[in-house]
Amino acid sequence: VLYTTAFAFKAPISTTHTITSAIMGAGATQRFNAVRWGVAGNIVAGWVLTFPAAGLAAAASYEVLRVLFGV
Incomplete structure (x- = not known):
């Protein structure tokens, strides 16, 4: 499935x-x-939040590099 x-x-x-x-x-x-459904819920939350968190980290890194190096 x-x-x-x-x-x-x-x-x-x-x-x-x-x-x-x-x-x-x-x-x-x-x-x-x-x-252990509480643990399963934490795992699912981690799966769901990983992608947006990675995007935010990439955007923050880009902004820092843009400010520091004028990219």
């Missing part, structure tokens, strides 16, 4: 996404409470 969804939206996914999703899915099939 992860690859199908990623392909449909043309979204890049990493092996970390795949492995973590598989581990959570395997835990959920055994027992729904076997998954």
Whole structure:
């Protein structure tokens, strides 16, 4: 499902996404409470926030270099 969804939206996914999703899915099939959903929520938040944070870091770096070196 992860690859199908990623392909449909043309979204890049990493092996970390795949492995973590598989581990959570395997835990959920055994027992729904076997998954630490708080930790899973933190992982998902990290995935969602990484891309915008990287963009902000790149923009800040660009501005610093532009001011320092007149790029």
